[in-house]
Amino acid sequence: MTATTDRFAGKVAVVTGAASGIGAGITRRLVAEGARVVGGDIAADGLKALGDELGDAFAGVPTDVTVEDQVEHMVHVADKTWGALHVAFNVAGSARLGPVAELAENDWDYTVDLVLKGQFLSAKHEARLMRRDGGGAIVLISSLNAHVPMFGGSPYAAAKAGAEMLTKNAALELARHGIRVNAILPGLVDTPATAGFLAHPQLRADFIGRIPLGRPADTGDIAGPALYLASDDARYITGTSLVVDGGWEITGYPDLSKYL
Numbered sequence: 001m002t003a004t005t006d007r008f009a010g011k012v013a014v015v016t017g018a019a020s021g022i023g024a025g026i027t028r029r030l031v032a033e034g035a036r037v038v039g040g041d042i043a044a045d046g047l048k049a050l051g052d053e054l055g056d057a058f059a060g061v062p063t064d065v066t067v068e069d070q071v072e073h074m075v076h077v078a079d080k081t082w083g084a085l086h087v088a089f090n091v092a093g094s095a096r097l098g099p100v101a102e103l104a105e106n107d108w109d110y111t112v113d114l115v116l117k118g119q120f121l122s123a124k125h126e127a128r129l130m131r132r133d134g135g136g137a138i139v140l141i142s143s144l145n146a147h148v149p150m151f152g153g154s155p156y157a158a159a160k161a162g163a164e165m166l167t168k169n170a171a172l173e174l175a176r177h178g179i180r181v182n183a184i185l186p187g188l189v190d191t192p193a194t195a196g197f198l199a200h201p202q203l204r205a206d207f208i209g210r211i212p213l214g215r216p217a218d219t220g221d222i223a224g225p226a227l228y229l230a231s232d233d234a235r236y237i238t239g240t241s242l243v244v245d246g247g248w249e250i251t252g253y254p255d256l257s258k259y260l
């Protein structure tokens, strides 16, 4: 059971990647806790469906986070509609995968642009608006792959590691403006992006074998920690990464429990 509060009453948020998965989960939780949310995503249909569900507290703005003009416009909709921007969650992401020796240059560029440049452009324009009003909080969604490599995942893992360092760098620069910047590193989350993996029984079992808590995350498992980092309870936290992976990262050793 998830406790809902009015922590975000009166707050205005931007969520990129809001149309699906983790971004939609964060958006629903923000609205449940009193926020008004501008959602940016390339998936206009998904934004429309979320708008129908959430009503006046949500404004969907079709946005490609790799295109600066569009990101700037998305952020300005928050200002124009509700007069401010207090918190932002940069979630949009996807990947084209392949081994280093085979990967096409344009697949590398697609992935790194989306996963890393998209985070930079979003943070840039969110920070400008927050700075004008004296502060705010930005949460970047990175990945456990910032720390743990995956076969065929070099552009994704390298860009997610870059997003983690971007978090620290932006936190250093923006603290003087009252803006906190933190990252969430999810492990395996059950979303449309991972549905193909999770539908495969052996692969699902292999994944779960790596996760001490014994299941993939649902989007609520990520939304809770993400909202915490944006909330006043985290007012002294900036430049940090919160790994939310059911313990996956600590399973670097064989299971010795049968031998001790």
Ligand SMILES: NC(=O)c1ccc[n+]([C@@H]2O[C@H](COP(=O)([O-])OP(=O)(O)OC[C@H]3O[C@@H](n4cnc5c(N)ncnc54)[C@H](O)[C@@H]3O)[C@@H](O)[C@H]2O)c1
Pocket: 016, 017, 018, 019, 020, 021, 022, 023, 040, 041, 042, 043, 046, 063, 064, 065, 066, 091, 092, 093, 094, 114, 141, 142, 143, 144, 185, 186, 187, 188, 189, 190, 191, 192, 193, 194
């Ligand atoms: N699902 C996981 O296991 C997992 C684990 C770690 C990190 N993540 C990260 O979490 C984020 C969300 O992933 P998800 O699993 O919810 O995936 P998802 O596919 O359900 O949602 C991703 C959203 O990003 C949007 N998007 C893609 N390209 C875009 C662009 N150029 N501009 C704007 N929006 C764009 C998509 O339309 C989609 O709505 C991603 O950054 C992903 O890398 C996911």
